[in-house]
Amino acid sequence: MDIRELEYFVTVSELKNFTAAAHKLHISQPAISKAIHKLEEELGFQLLDRTQKKVLLTEEGVVFLSLAEDILARMAAAQNTMIEYKNLTRGTFRIAVPPLLGAYVFPQLFADFKKNYPSLEMSVIEDGSSTAVDLVQQEDVHVGLVILPPTLTDLHSHLITSQEIVVCLPTDHPLSRQSFLTFEQLKDEPIILYNEGFVLRRIILDEYAKYGLVPRVALSTNQFQTIKALVAKGVGISFLPKNSIKVVNHVTKIPLHPHLFLEMGLIWKPNKILPLACKAFIDFVNEFEYVK
Amino acid sequence: MDIRELEYFVTVSELKNFTAAAHKLHISQPAISKAIHKLEEELGFQLLDRTQKKVLLTEEGVVFLSLAEDILARMAAAQNTMIEYKNLTRGTFRIAVPPLLGAYVFPQLFADFKKNYPSLEMSVIEDGSSTAVDLVQQEDVHVGLVILPPTLTDLHSHLITSQEIVVCLPTDHPLSRQSFLTFEQLKDEPIILYNEGFVLRRIILDEYAKYGLVPRVALSTNQFQTIKALVAKGVGISFLPKNSIKVVNHVTKIPLHPHLFLEMGLIWKPNKILPLACKAFIDFVNEFEYVK
């Protein structure tokens, strides 16, 4: 019992004529005859009554017709669904986005991507960049939009933008008038950091360590807003990408000396076959120009 | 996109192994490889990720798998349904049964048939034998259980039983003591007949006509019970098959002279392809011995 046979049978049933069905299906009439006979042979009884001039359905034929039509409809529906995936008018993928990037790189990226592919869905998992890397590694997500860690084991990556990290401190802080700051100058300041699992925390602590310093961490959080608010309140100083904070009352941004940069980009697992929607996203990001 | 291809894909997805799937399907492994490749080629993307040791479904593969499983399930269900028709564990047909036969031939026939084929359904249309013949002719029913008319145009028939027609008259009727009666003796009696469309009416009127007589029809009905009740009440006399009336108070049955017989049987249209259930019924009736 073959899809083609069902198709032939349904067409003959519709047209009540073998020859007409053959024309419609662009094959010869004997091909139809053969297929119908094969079907009837297999089922063990006649589906069509050819004793009259017109071809008529037998009672069993009527039953089989409705079953065949249902199967063909579902077959067509399945094909359509898959064509939608192929055409990128349907599809989902999972992306890990740390809050920091979620706050200012991702929205622009996402909006532009949606403009091009309005039907594609993204499932966003928010977590720190370090965790995001693990999620990609374990294939829990397909891609990660992360602060690129210094060492990338065996993942592919694409740099989207590079941001300078600046010191954030309360406007009334004694150091807030400087045009730049060194870690030496900041060594006794209480600092506010992201939690473990966030690359930015790692980077800052590593920088301190470079100068043989161990900062006093006043508090750590995974909330970007919390960090900014705490700095404004004078709880401590912090380090954030220059553009992540546009204008915040009572917070001053001062560059570090030497300058410290943060690279942000997309990572994914090579060799792993990704959803077409995700491939489209990676391709899109490759073309994407981030406007600071 | 072929049913076989779907089957192969589903099996590979289940076993996560091409070779194992090939074994299960009793074909060679390259046949599986080829079929899956063909499917992927047709859809335009990969369904299975073969980069790891284990075969894994891609995201699109997961979607397609559920669609394929649904289609295969429906295919199997359709096949099962048709097997049921073949096995006569499913099926319906339409039969015309006049009330007279419905009252005493049909119940026995039906009960015995049901014993052999408990799952088959009969749709019974009750109407006079003449009408029943037309219904068969026009293919509104598949068979008719009728009083066989003297001329059968082009229908097949099978005699089930022959019944003597007897005169029914009230017990207190002056003629009720006779051992037989002639139409000459009955020529002035008001008679109760079936309506037009009932063969029994035709037969009685034809018999009167044979002797150049035209009876006075007191009343006609299509209700067997009504006829019997009216005879008992002395409204008129009637003619009914001997065995159709077992014991009725105030009604006496007397044979005609010469004897008049009624043939009852099954009719159907030849050349017409009948439902298997109906064929089974015809075959059953052929074997059937009616016990009076």
Added chain:
DNA sequence: ATGGTATGATAACTATAAGTTATTGACGGG
């Protein structure tokens, strides 16, 4: 590292079955 094993891909060939053309036979309408 390293050789063995398991597994899927590939190539060349065979067998099956789907399709073609030519023709016949049957039914129904003018």
Added chain:
DNA sequence: CCCGTCAATAACTTATAGTTATCATACCAT
């Protein structure tokens, strides 16, 4: 009553599903 329409059949061709043999590669145990 003949002619036209339409399905069935036969003989042949083509397409393709399946086979065997072999290769490439990833994983595993030593």
